[in-house]
Amino acid sequence: MHSEPPLQGPLSRNLARTQAGLALLLLAGIAGLDFFFPTSYRIQAGLHGLSSIASVVVGTMLTHRAYPLIRGVRVNFRSLRRWVLGSAVLNLLGVVSGNWIYMRYRGQDGPRDWILARVPGFHNVLMEFKEFVSLFPFPLMVAVTFVLFYCSDRIHARRDLTQFVAIGILASWFFLMLGFVAGLVLSKLRFV
């Protein structure tokens, strides 16, 4: 009797990487296609969308590295330092591009005027909440980056500090998601 050999490691690894790559590509399309929208503000919209999605993707990936820190599992801190630094840079890009698109949001006949005329609660509550909590992830991730670089590899010996780093990463992710979801809702309501 003949049987096929089971699927081996390289195949499953390649499939997983392909799946992750496709997911990233499709996710980036949510904002990337903004560049082709019929509006004068497509560059601002596309840049803010892409930097926000990239921030959320990297922030979410970092949360998967936060749980081993909480459990006390030994992790590669050199790699973690680089990723949190990259995450902080992406968060800064999100803030700067957010400022740029916010100009048009408040501009004459922009989304704010449209929303205030029809569903004011979305501006007065949701947007006024989103525009501030969206600023939180950047300073939080800067603080996490500082702690990891300041303590360097000596942090291995301080479980309390590794747990605190993990909590900082999770807090940053929470505010990223709040801002991202609120931003999506508002852009669905009225695009720039």
Added chain:
Amino acid sequence: MKREMYLDPLPERLDVGSMQSVASAYPASVERIYSGPVVAATLAPILGFFTLMVTHHLSRLTKGLDQFVHSFGLWIPGAIGSGPNGSIGSYSGKETLALIVWGISWATLHFLWRRQDFSIRHWIPIFLGLLGLVTVGFFHPVIDPLVLWLASLAGIA
């Protein structure tokens, strides 16, 4: 199955339960890390967030206060403008003041606490509590009655 490598459990035994020095409890082989700079680095952003909250509510009370807050942010591109392209208005001043408080408080606290050790296990709930409090401070249905009450006490609104 991959085995997980766990960190040295030593620090678990060092939860001294107070905001006093814990570094002396470490053996000499473990290089000392002062937690003061860690607390400073994580308290400073929260002070910046509180600045955002206060300036945001102040700017909503009167036109004069809004212009005062706005004046700090004129250096930011897009702080002033009209027409379809718009501007970010007094948001620029709120960001600027928050940046100033974040930066100055971080530098000051880092300098003051660079040789201090605080219990991180006690700092974590304080940190999360302050973060939760400032988050609620941006949710108008909850915070507005308090802001208006404080403003009426101060004779602003």
